[in-house]
Amino acid sequence: MTPTSDLDRVAMIVLRYMRRPLFALLFVYSVGIIGMALMPGQVVDGEATRMNLFHAFYFFTYTATTTGFGELPNGFSEEQRLWTILCLYTGVIAWFYAIGSLIHLVQNPYFIQAMDGFRFARKVERNAEPFVILCGFGDAGSLLARGLSDHRMRAVILDADPERIKALGVRDYTVPMPGLHADASAPKHLLAAGVEHPACQALVALTNNNDVNLKIAVMARHLNPGLRVVCRSTSARHEANLRALDNVTVVDPFEIFAQLLYWAIARPELHNLNAWFVGARGVALGAPLKAPRGNWILCGYGRMGYWVHRYLGAHGVGLRIIDPDVDAQGDGEDTVLVRAHADHAALVTAGIDDAAGIVVATDCDADNLSTLLSVTELNPAVFRIVRQNSHENQVAFDAARADLVLQPSLTTARRILKLLISPLVQELIDWLAEREPSRTEAVVARLQATVGAEPPHLWSVRLIPGEAPAVTRYLDSDGMITLGALCRDARAFPDALPCEALAVRREGRSIMLPDRDFPLEGGDELLFCGVHWVKPILQATLHNPYTLRYVVTGVDAPRGYLFAWLDARSQRRRSDHRLAGRR
Numbered sequence: 001m002t003p004t005s006d007l008d009r010v011a012m013i014v015l016r017y018m019r020r021p022l023f024a025l026l027f028v029y030s031v032g033i034i035g036m037a038l039m040p041g042q043v044v045d046g047e048a049t050r051m052n053l054f055h056a057f058y059f060f061t062y063t064a065t066t067t068g069f070g071e072l073p074n075g076f077s078e079e080q081r082l083w084t085i086l087c088l089y090t091g092v093i094a095w096f097y098a099i100g101s102l103i104h105l106v107q108n109p110y111f112i113q114a115m116d117g118f119r120f121a122r123k124v125e126r127n128a129e130p131f132v133i134l135c136g137f138g139d140a141g142s143l144l145a146r147g148l149s150d151h152r153m154r155a156v157i158l159d160a161d162p163e164r165i166k167a168l169g170v171r172d173y174t175v176p177m178p179g180l181h182a183d184a185s186a187p188k189h190l191l192a193a194g195v196e197h198p199a200c201q202a203l204v205a206l207t208n209n210n211d212v213n214l215k216i217a218v219m220a221r222h223l224n225p226g227l228r229v230v231c232r233s234t235s236a237r238h239e240a241n242l243r244a245l246d247n248v249t250v251v252d253p254f255e256i257f258a259q260l261l262y263w264a265i266a267r268p269e270l271h272n273l274n275a276w277f278v279g280a281r282g283v284a285l286g287a288p289l290k291a292p293r294g295n296w297i298l299c300g301y302g303r304m305g306y307w308v309h310r311y312l313g314a315h316g317v318g319l320r321i322i323d324p325d326v327d328a329q330g331d332g333e334d335t336v337l338v339r340a341h342a343d344h345a346a347l348v349t350a351g352i353d354d355a356a357g358i359v360v361a362t363d364c365d366a367d368n369l370s371t372l373l374s375v376t377e378l379n380p381a382v383f384r385i386v387r388q389n390s391h392e393n394q395v396a397f398d399a400a401r402a403d404l405v406l407q408p409s410l411t412t413a414r415r416i417l418k419l420l421i422s423p424l425v426q427e428l429i430d431w432l433a434e435r436e437p438s439r440t441e442a443v444v445a446r447l448q449a450t451v452g453a454e455p456p457h458l459w460s461v462r463l464i465p466g467e468a469p470a471v472t473r474y475l476d477s478d479g480m481i482t483l484g485a486l487c488r489d490a491r492a493f494p495d496a497l498p499c500e501a502l503a504v505r506r507e508g509r510s511i512m513l514p515d516r517d518f519p520l521e522g523g524d525e526l527l528f529c530g531v532h533w534v535k536p537i538l539q540a541t542l543h544n545p546y547t548l549r550y551v552v553t554g555v556d557a558p559r560g561y562l563f564a565w566l567d568a569r570s571q572r573r574r575s576d577h578r579l580a581g582r583r
Helices: 006-038 053-064 078-107 109-126 139-150 162-168 187-192 210-223 236-243 253-266 268-277 303-314 344-349 365-378 391-400 408-421 423-433 437-451 469-476 534-543 545-553 561-582
Strands: 040-044 047-050 131-135 154-159 179-181 200-205 228-232 248-251 296-299 319-322 335-338 357-360 383-387 404-406 457-462 499-506 509-512 525-530
Touching (some): 006 078, 040 078, 053 078, 109 187, 131 139, 139 154, 139 391, 139 408, 154 162, 162 179, 187 210, 200 210, 200 408, 210 228, 210 236, 236 248, 248 408, 253 268, 253 303, 253 383, 253 404, 268 423, 268 437, 296 303, 303 319, 344 365, 365 391, 404 408, 408 423, 408 457, 423 437, 423 499, 423 509, 423 525, 437 499, 437 525, 457 534, 469 534, 469 545, 525 534
Parallel strands (some): 131 154, 154 179, 296 319, 296 357, 319 335, 357 383
Antiparallel strands (some): 040 047, 499 509, 499 525
């Protein structure tokens, strides 16, 4: 639980709102019980009987519950019956007052928020599975949560918008994902979300406010310096502050957008592989999207346009920029500036007739879709790449039939998901980006032969006792395991499982695309890509010493003391027979 206990807040609110109703009930029943004890009862042997306090309390107890046992322990006198009538009516009024106050308390927003916080903190505290704290449940946060769910990774969600937290309750996630309507930058809410929890693996700041994201990252670094923080930022000033912090990864959606755009134009095979890795819709491995070379038109020169111009200009792609507020910093040797809105006239001025392609990248979906209509009318053959800002407009962008639609929120979520699944995925992509295209094509051919048309499944395995106990024990006993032996199918030995080890991290360095004879060592982190059903089979090999020994040696050793003894006895007999035959 958090140091500022939500349970204390709940108790305080309950006492504040129920103090008067409880005092009213206590007063009514106290007066009623004392009055019933003082009222004279029926006359017996010339003397009026009286009810003691215990009997009076018993009578009012079952009367309050409407049980109605009658007049106990003896029949009442007229005075007692009159007092009972008075107490019953005043009791009913007191109960109405108390119940009304209780209903008002349950509807109180502060009480609801306190109860939500208390239940949320309890769920997080009792969670023993690894999880990620997700601050912000907008487009990018929602897409990231879906990706985490697909990989059966838990998340704890904080968002300042109550409607988004309500929407969380109707999502069909495969794993529990508790959410709380709260300011994620407040330390008490980060503590309630489990920023100090031993099972917390990372914190992701994805709010739409750069200042809030920076504050979340700073608070998390102070509360748990060893926790990994991934933060979205679209501001150069905030990025500089974030990159100065240790263990903080900065994700700029505009830079990612520009990088993907450059790959689509200059490195289509790499763009295809990256899109296939992240499970993009309609992407088939080995069938890259062919974007034409030549001069391109860029509509919109904000921060995203700056990154697009930087990436494309650095690789010799000429740009014609259309933006009413573009300044001189966008000018260059291969750059033409058109200071206007992207309408028919501006497109004609920019040379839409002979352009190889156009990038419509303003921050307004309506303007982007309107520009696409003008482009289609002026030059239907031009290659069209459009920016989609809101995920809610997916249907409209699908109907626009652009050659490539890039969503900053989707690209951000996919990049962060790769970082959370295994940083080796992005390291591999960056490594291939620095090599010749033939190396990427070789990787694609290798994956096509292994995975085929199945959707890819990426996962990482660390050769440590907690994740691969059988492997670590085998290696500690001076055994040797190669990558190819580990990936054999125990059900059809010596066939290989349909998976590929794409990278190995060992002692701080990464080894890309190791071959099947690569010897493994304890502590290695392996990045696998294969079909979905391979992972549980490989997990069995990592945990079961008999399965591991079989895939490594091809010998199915007997299991259990009795079978091992019988096998050893049989081997001794065969050895004795061989010795006797030699004599």
